[in-house]
Amino acid sequence: MTEPLDEARLHAFVGKMLGDLGGALSVPTVRIGIRLGLFDALAQAPASAEELAGRAGGLHERYVREWAMAQAANGYLAYDPASGRFSLSPEQAMVFVHRDSPVYLAGAFELAAAMIEAEPKVEACFRTGEGVRWGDHAGCLFCATGAFFRPGYVNNIVQNWIPALQGVEQRLRAGAAVADVGCGVGFSTLLMAKAYPESHFTGYDFHEPSIEEARRHAAEHGLAERVDFRVAKAKDIVETGFDLVTMYDCLHDMGDPRGCAAQMRRILVQGGTWMIVEPIAGDRPEDNLNPVGRLYYNASTMICVPTSLDQEVGEGLGAQAGEARLAQILHDGGFHTVRRATEGPFNMVLEAR
Incomplete structure (x- = not known):
């Protein structure tokens, strides 16, 4: 017998899924921000998109503005509508800027990307029961793994x-x-x-x-x-x-x-x-x-x-x-x-x- 649909539970579950999907879709934009030094540049002082683009080495303002709004929607930085400036709190900097922080998570985003890259190989193993050789999963899984574990090792x-x-x-x-x-x-x-x-x-x-x-x-x-x-x-x-x-x-x-x-x-x-x-x-x-x-x-x-x-x-x-x-x-x-x-x-x- 099919359990009746509970509308409240459905809406709660969809809300959870929106949060999860938002986190998943943040992986490429966070990686871009780390590689281009956008988080580092913003940690120096609040900035408009134009100022941030210049501070990060002359990037294209339109891309930087969309990126910064995405991170503000993620809750990864703050946006002040009165001044049009973005800012990074000390707590957010611990996650995205300070390499030796115990909660520096750049490596976690690299690991997530490597897992997605290896998806076809792992999916095939579900059918065969075989494995995937370490180093064959993705382009640089071993680099991502090292970066992921490094903050914990440095601090422990x-x-x-x-x-x-x-x-x-x-x-x-x-x-x-x-x-x-x-x-x-x-x-x-x-x-x-x-x-x-x-x-x-x-x-x-x-x-x-x-x-x-x-x-x-x-x-x-x-x-x-x-x-x-x-x-x-x-x-x-x-x-x-x-x-x-x-x-x-x-x-x-x-x-x-x-x-x-x-x-x-x-x-x-x-x-x-x-x-x-x-x-x-x-x-x-x-x-x-x-x-x-x-x-x-x-x-x-x-x-x-x-x-x-x-x-x-x-x-x-x-x-x-x-x-x-x-x-x-x-x-x-x-x-x-x-x-x-x-x-x-x-x-x-x-x-x-």
Whole structure:
């Protein structure tokens, strides 16, 4: 029997959809504004469209005016009809201007664009059950992913996550060997290397273009002598004797996370520590039906699950696996002690010994 239509619920749902579609359609205009420096220019002082166009390097006023009205309708900047000027609040600047802000979200818009670009490839996988190789999703998914995670890493790795581990920070200050597995373009590795100059760091990733970018970053920051970057799958790492292994937002992407856990146990010294940073998630699916879970489930559908299913075993954990399931994988790999060391709005940090 068909449930009768509730007009009030319909209108409420359509209202929600208008908000969602408005957010989706803002992706290209926000990316243009960031690339052309419009948000940066507006952060200097309020401006009319003509003034903003000139301040941003002589852009075309008509395009800038339409762009600015779109951002005002988005709520991403303010418009004063009396003066005809646009302005950016300190809070909005934290999201669109300040690169080291914990809530700088330019990378999130890049990630959304990459997901849309990869849509045909992922859609085909729904029919075949196959995966999409990391690096084949979109033009520069690995760049977008690095940009998305960077603000969280800048504001948490050294300040919150490593200090939450038992005895690890002291070990790093004295001099330790660290493997950063799944390092991507190397943001996490280099942040640790800067903070702990007595330690040596090796970043591993199976995506060669990411490692090339990481090596370039290491050279730019003068860290090439203490930081190595190598192309290798987690299960193929041959070096051993690490005091600390770190994994940032990548265990759930691996095809064989149990095999990976066993390998991490092998490359650690006796008494060593494995730090696993994963997306925050409850253990029951219904616990994740919230704004953060919404972001992660959508990204997981388009990126994490296809990446895992492309690899051997293809467990397809997804970005919302939850602590209990992850802890069981770590136990299966030979780690006797697993605890949640700390957490934040978007991540949980597990410590395995």
